[in-house]
Amino acid sequence: MSAEVIYGSELSQQLKDEMKNEVAEIKKQGVTPNLTVILVGDDPASRSYVRGKQKASDYIGIESNLIELSSETSQNELLKLITQLNNDPNVHGILVQLPLPDHINEQSVIEAISPDKDVDGFHPVNIGRMMTGQDTFFPCTPYGIIQMLKSKNIPIEGKHAVVIGRSNIVGKPVGQLLLKENATVTYCHSRTKNMEQFIATADILIVAVGIPHFIDGTHIKPGAVVIDVGVNRIEDGSLTGDVEFASAKQKASYITPVPKGVGPMTITMLMGNTIKSAKNNL
Numbered sequence: 001m002s003a004e005v006i007y008g009s010e011l012s013q014q015l016k017d018e019m020k021n022e023v024a025e026i027k028k029q030g031v032t033p034n035l036t037v038i039l040v041g042d043d044p045a046s047r048s049y050v051r052g053k054q055k056a057s058d059y060i061g062i063e064s065n066l067i068e069l070s071s072e073t074s075q076n077e078l079l080k081l082i083t084q085l086n087n088d089p090n091v092h093g094i095l096v097q098l099p100l101p102d103h104i105n106e107q108s109v110i111e112a113i114s115p116d117k118d119v120d121g122f123h124p125v126n127i128g129r130m131m132t133g134q135d136t137f138f139p140c141t142p143y144g145i146i147q148m149l150k151s152k153n154i155p156i157e158g159k160h161a162v163v164i165g166r167s168n169i170v171g172k173p174v175g176q177l178l179l180k181e182n183a184t185v186t187y188c189h190s191r192t193k194n195m196e197q198f199i200a201t202a203d204i205l206i207v208a209v210g211i212p213h214f215i216d217g218t219h220i221k222p223g224a225v226v227i228d229v230g231v232n233r234i235e236d237g238s239l240t241g242d243v244e245f246a247s248a249k250q251k252a253s254y255i256t257p258v259p260k261g262v263g264p265m266t267i268t269m270l271m272g273n274t275i276k277s278a279k280n281n282l
């Protein structure tokens with residue numbers, strides 16, 4: 001067997017074209033969607049992701065502001081800025097690029113953003129809404145994964161979805177969104193014993209651990225759908241996933257590559273959340 005490759009980059013382009021039309025309609029009604037991104041410090045990867053967000057915004061017609069702060073910025077200064085943006089009626093989405101410098105408490109910052117402008121979907125209020133089946137801003141990477149599965153009409157209901165990784169940004173919420181689609185969800189993590197047993201029974205396998213080639217094809221169930229969330233830069237400067245692509249592709253029915261897989265969907269879903277927020281203001 002050789003899996004079909006699901007390119008998030010292609011789906012992203014389609015969705016962004018649809019969003020472009022949607023934004024044009026919103027503008028006719030007198031509202032210009034605005035996304036304000038805060039970048040603290042000068043981490044090169046974060047800078048590149050922020051640039052990607054600005055580029056996507058420009059393409060779709062979303063107004064984007066970038067506020068760059070030095071790595072010395074105090075937590076209080078950052079919280080004050082967020083309060084100002086919360087109170088600015090022209091700002092529909094606020095995003096603080098993560099990770100933050102060590103002296104700033106990420107959770108406090110996330111909780112300072114108004115849930116109504118939390119286009120990352122990280123605020124506990126939005127996480128709570130997601131967990132109780134309400135419509136809200138869903139976290140972008142997990143939501144992008146669901147869209148990728150749906151784009152290929154991959155059945156989720158009744159399937160055994162195994163999520164490897166339990167981060168607040170990806171692992172935990174993707175499990176919740178799969179549950180919402182009626183999958184039977186198992187979480188695996190660094191303390192899981194005999195992880196191979198879980199991998200071997202996964203119809204849908206989501207790998208989000210941030211370790212290059214954490215799994216290969218050995219234990220993957222024939223015909224499984226393999227979603228690789230890892231974006232790992234390795235010694236030769238190239239990007240690689242958490243899954244060893246060549247051997248996994250031989251076992252899977254569908255697989256996502258790295259790059260051009262899940263990554264681009266993160267930014268596209270952010271655009272969708274920003275549009276949703278602007279529409280709430282019509």
Ligand SMILES: Nc1nc2c(c(=O)[nH]1)N[C@@H](CN(C=O)c1ccc(C(=O)N[C@@H](CCC(=O)O)C(=O)O)cc1)CN2
Binds near residue numbers: 095096141259263
């Ligand atoms: N506030 C947030 N911070 C972070 C998030 C987030 O969703 N919100 N996610 C990641 C970084 N991220 C977006 O911010 C992100 C990661 C990867 C990609 C992507 O398109 N990756 C490409 C490869 C890009 C490259 O060449 O480096 C791919 O996989 O094809 C987009 C966005 C952590 N922080």
